[in-house]
Amino acid sequence: xxxxxxxxxxxxxxxxxxxxxxxxxxxxxxxxxxxxxxxxxxxxxxxxxxxxxxxxxxxxxxxxxxxxxxxxxxxxxxxxxxxxxxxxxxxxxxxxxxxxxxxxxxxxxxxxxxxxxxxxxxxxxxxxxxxxxxxxxxxxxxxxxxxxxxxxxxxxxxxxxxxxxxxxxxxxxxxxxxxxxxxxxxxxxxxxxxxxxxxxxxxxxxxxxxxxxxxxxxxxxxxxxxxxxxxxxxxxxxxxxxxxxxxxxxxxxxxxxxxxxxxxxxxxxxxxxxxxxxxxxxxxxxxxxxxxxxxxxxxxxxxxxxxxxxxxxxxxxxxxxxxxxxxxxxxxxxxxxxxxxxxxxxxxxxxxxxxxxxxxxxxxxxxxxxxxxxxxxxxxxxxxxxxxxxxxxxxxxxxxxxxxxxxxxxxxxxxxxxxxxxxxxxxxxxxxxxxxxxxxxxxxxxxxxxxxxxxxxxxxxxxxxxxxxxxxxxxxxxxxxxxxxxxxxxxxxxxxxxxx
Numbered sequence: 253x254x255x256x257x258x259x260x261x262x263x264x265x266x267x268x269x270x271x272x273x274x275x276x277x278x279x280x281x282x283x284x285x286x287x288x289x290x291x292x293x294x295x296x297x298x299x300x301x302x303x304x305x306x307x308x309x310x311x312x313x314x315x316x317x318x319x320x321x322x323x324x325x326x327x328x329x330x331x332x333x334x335x336x337x338x339x340x341x342x343x344x345x346x347x348x349x350x351x352x353x354x355x356x357x358x359x360x361x362x363x364x365x366x367x368x369x370x371x372x373x374x375x376x377x378x379x380x381x382x383x384x385x386x387x388x389x390x391x392x393x394x395x396x397x398x399x400x401x402x403x404x405x406x407x408x409x410x411x412x413x414x415x416x417x418x419x420x421x422x423x424x425x426x427x428x429x430x431x432x433x434x435x436x437x438x439x440x441x442x443x444x445x446x447x448x449x450x451x452x453x454x455x456x457x458x459x460x461x462x463x464x465x466x467x468x469x470x471x472x473x474x475x476x477x478x479x480x481x482x483x484x485x486x487x488x489x490x491x492x493x494x495x496x497x498x499x500x501x502x503x504x505x506x507x508x509x510x511x512x513x514x515x516x517x518x519x520x521x522x523x524x525x526x527x528x529x530x531x532x533x534x535x536x537x538x539x540x541x542x543x544x545x546x547x548x549x550x551x552x553x554x555x556x557x558x559x560x561x562x563x564x565x566x567x568x569x570x571x572x573x574x575x576x577x578x579x580x581x582x583x584x585x586x587x588x589x590x591x592x593x594x595x596x597x598x599x600x601x602x603x604x605x606x607x608x609x610x611x612x613x614x615x616x617x618x619x620x621x622x623x624x625x626x627x628x629x630x631x632x633x634x635x636x637x638x639x640x641x642x643x644x645x646x647x648x649x650x651x652x653x654x655x656x657x658x659x660x661x662x663x664x665x666x667x668x669x670x671x672x673x674x675x676x677x678x679x680x681x682x683x684x685x686x687x688x689x690x691x692x693x694x695x696x697x698x699x700x701x702x703x704x705x706x707x708x709x710x711x712x713x714x715x716x717x718x719x720x721x722x723x724x725x726x727x728x729x730x731x732x733x734x735x736x737x738x739x740x741x742x743x744x745x746x747x748x749x750x751x752x
Contacts, residue, residue, distance in 0.1 A: 287323050291325040292324050292325035292329075293322060294324055294475050297322070301473050302729055302737075304615075304616075305616060305730050306644075306728070308320075308322070308332045308640070308645070309334075309642060309644050309645035311332060312332050312334045312642055312645045313648060317629040317630075318338075318629075318645075319332070319338060319629055319631050320332050320333075321631070325475060326475065326476040329634075329638070330637070330638045330639070330640055331627075331631055331639045332639075332640045332645075333627070333629075333631070333640070333642060334641070334645040335628070335629050336652070336681070336684050337627075338627045338628055338641070339683045339684075339686055339690070340691075341627055341628050342639060343686065343689065343690045343691035343692075344683070344690065344691035344692070347691055347693075349622045349625055350619035350620065350621060350622070351372030351373070351376075352371065352372050352620065353622075353638065354636075355638060356370070356618060356620065357370055357371070359468065359471045359472060360471075362468070362494065362495075363468045363498050363547065364468075364544065364551070365540065365543065365547065366540075366544050367545060367547060367548030368380065368383065368545075369548045369552060380692075380693075380696075382530075382531060382534060382536070385534075386527050386531070387696045387700075389525075391525045392525055392527070392530075393700075394525075395439065395526070396439055396700055396703060396704075397703065399435055399438045399439055400703065400704050403435055404707055404708065405711070407434070407449065408427070408448060408711070409711060409712070409715065411450055412427075412716050413744075414450065415743075415744040416746045421742065422741070422743075423739040424562065424565060424718060424739075424741075425735065425740040426452070426739060428557075428558035428561050429558040430447040430458075431558065431708070432554055432555065432557050433445060433550075433554050434446070434448050435704060436549065436550050439526060439527060439549075439700075440527050440528060440545075440546055440549040440553070441509075441527065441528035441529075442512070442526035442529065456500065456504075457504050460498075460500035460501045460504070461501055461550065461554070463493060463494075463496075464497040464501050465551070465731060467490045467494035467497060468732070469732055470490045470494075501547060502547070505547060506543055508546060509528065509539050510539065512528050516529060516533060528542060528545060528546060531545055551732070552695075552697060553700075553701070555613065555733040555735070556613040556701060557613075557701050557705050559611070559613040559733050559735060560607055560611075560613050560701075561705055561709075562735075562740050563607050563610070563611035563728075564607040566726060566736070566740060567607055567610075568603075568718070569718065569719065569720050574603055574662055577599050577662075578599060578600050581600055582709065582710040582713050583714070597706050597709075598666065598675045598677050599662060599666070599675055600706055601677055602665035602677060604705055604706070605662075605687075606661065606662045606664065606665060607660075609685065611728055611734060612643040613687070613733050614733055615643060615730045616640045616641070616643070616730070617640065617641055618638050618639070618640045619638065619639055619640075619641075620639075621634065621635055621636065623635050643685075643687050644728075646684065646685070646686065647685075652684050682694065688701075714747075716746055717744070717745040717746075717747055718742050719743045719745055720740070720741070720742050723741070726740065
């Protein structure tokens with residue numbers, strides 16, 4: 253404790269001295285943020301922490317090679333890049349040299365443990381292989397279809413119908429997050445948290461999970477790891493809140509894992525098809541391992557699809573020509589929500605990809621260099637340096653998307669087939685469009701995500717029109733995944749007939 257007080261007595265005055273200098277300084281003339289001894293560009297970073305994606309995208313896009321070094325202070329140097337060759341190098345060509353690294357692992361260790369999203373090396377390979385085996389089964393795919401269909405027909409659509417009849421305003425972002433949370437909990441470990449009920453309950457597990465996500469992200473915003481570590485040692489502020497939230501999440505997950513193990517032992521065979529059952533039935537019954545699996549899969553699948561759908565419905569409201577095209581397609585594909593059938597929803601697929609180009613669910617992702625390296629554009633990476641590839645910025649690169657990159661145009665993903673009126677989808681290189689990552693760590697749940705999103709689009713649009721409440725343009729903010737700041741208030745209108 254004495255050493256903690258000593259550290260505080262040195263760092264706090266230093267912090268305020270540097271801040272005073274920063275306040276008196278004139279803005280830098282270049283796009284690069286002003287850097288100070290010891291503190292680097294931390295104060296500019298702090299000023300822009302709620303618009304981190306936009307701030308760093310401006311820096312990257314202003315650079316001739318789409319790569320920008322940023323000094324965050326206290327020896328923390330980050331290279332941000334939207335250079336396709338760099339992204340391919342990091343995610344594929346020199347994949348073994350770029351992992352989560354000690355900064356990310358320690359920052360999220362309390363929450364994510366040693367789960368697949370927070371580990372490298374052999375532990376990651378092992379979990380990845382188990383995940384591949386689990387995802388590549390017809391039974392899981394059928395289970396996912398059933399879960400999505402049930403949540404859609406029994407919960408989401410009735411809530412929208414009630415809102416339409418009563419002319420109430422809904423936070424559609426919250427509704428979609430609840431929908432996704434119920435879905436991923438059922439798919440991950442066969443548990444229904446009943447988060448999307450007409451009463452919109454504050455389910456303890458869901459709230460604790462949200463708090464854990466938010467407070468873990470606060471560690472990233474800290475001026476240096478020592479600050480949040482001091483707060484954790486003293487059990488104060490956001491660290492105290494994080495400790496409480498993580499304990500609730502992990503205790504609840506332990507109960508689920510223990511219950512699932514008892515269920516599987518009693519059955520003596522695998523009847524459950526959720527992901528946790530598959531992992532435990534593969535002979536890996538360690539409780540902590542099971543808890544980490546649960547938490548990591550929920551984080552991976554909870555807010556990504558809901559974030560994409562939130563921005564999709566907002567964009568649709570100001571692009572009636574796109575809405576009409578999707579209405580025609582969903583009418584043709586009514587009642588089709590299986591993996592094979594939704595593949596034919598080509599225009600809808602393009603509109604979702606275009607949405608995620610402009611508003612990716614994960615704006616940036618950071619890796620750490622395991623040894624010295626040089627990126628293809630000549631940027632020198634020293635061992636321990638972090639590099640952030642930037643899907644948000646990459647969706648705004650004119651060289652990749654054309655002079656009309658700022659426009660919402662699903663047809664940029666399509667080309668006409670020889671048959672009149674038929675579209676075919678044109679895939680983009682995953683290193684130019686790393687919304688689902690790329691290379692060995694590419695998202696295994698990509699197909700599952702598109703199934704869920706297309707099912708929601710078809711189910712909602714066949715019956716309802718989502719009308720945003722008038723107000724300023726929504727703000728894109730990032731926690732771990734991206735959100736619409738302040739929610740997405742809408743009114744729901746029933747469609748009198750298809751296409752209205």
